[in-house]
Amino acid sequence: MTPGLIVFTDRRQATRPLDEVVNRAIDGGARIFVLREDDLPAGERAELAGRLGAMIGGAGGALLLEEGPRLRKCHDLAELVAAADDGVDYATLSPIYPTRSKPGYGPPLGLAGLGRMALAVSVPVYALGGVDSPARVRDCLDQGAAGVAVMGAVMRADDPARFVKELLTA
Numbered sequence: 001m002t003p004g005l006i007v008f009t010d011r012r013q014a015t016r017p018l019d020e021v022v023n024r025a026i027d028g029g030a031r032i033f034v035l036r037e038d039d040l041p042a043g044e045r046a047e048l049a050g051r052l053g054a055m056i057g058g059a060g061g062a063l064l065l066e067e068g069p070r071l072r073k074c075h076d077l078a079e080l081v082a083a084a085d086d087g088v089d090y091a092t093l094s095p096i097y098p099t100r101s102k103p104g105y106g107p108p109l110g111l112a113g114l115g116r117m118a119l120a121v122s123v124p125v126y127a128l129g130g131v132d133s134p135a136r137v138r139d140c141l142d143q144g145a146a147g148v149a150v151m152g153a154v155m156r157a158d159d160p161a162r163f164v165k166e167l168l169t170a
Helices: 018-028 042-058 077-086 110-118 134-142 160-169
Strands: 005-008 032-035 062-065 071-074 090-093 125-128 147-150
Touching (some): 005 160, 042 062, 077 110, 090 110, 110 125, 134 160
Parallel strands (some): 071 090, 125 147
C-alpha cells in the first residue's frame, strides 16, 4: 500500500528533540520517515538511524535514507522519469509551493506542474515543499500526487501528532 504521508527529519528545524518529534508524528499516524541529518558524523548518524528506525519499525513503519534505492528526490520531469526507470518505490517532486525550509531553492513548480509531471510517470509521486496545511494536501492529491512529503511543518509543529492527523485526514 502506498502511504499518504512521508515525513523528512530535520533536527535543526525541530522545536523539541528529534526523537520526541518523530514519536509524536508516529502517534499522529505517520509511518514512513526519511532520515536527513547528512551533516552528522557517520557514527552519530548511524546511531540516530538505529534509534529512530527501532521506534518507527515498532509502529509498523519504515525509516528510509534520503538518497536510498527506495526513494529519489526530483525537481523536474527528467529526474522523475529517471527515478521511475531506476525502479524506486517513491519519488518526491519539489518545490510545489514556496517553502520556509529551503527558500530560494528554485521557483515553485505549482499545482499545474505537479499535475503534469505526476501523471507522466508510473512511480508514486509525493508533493514536497510548502505543503503545510490540509488544504494544500487536498490540492496536491487532486492534481495526481500519490501523497505528500513534509519536513519543516512537522518539525516545527506545536503538536506534531495533531498536525500529522490533520494532514492524513485531508
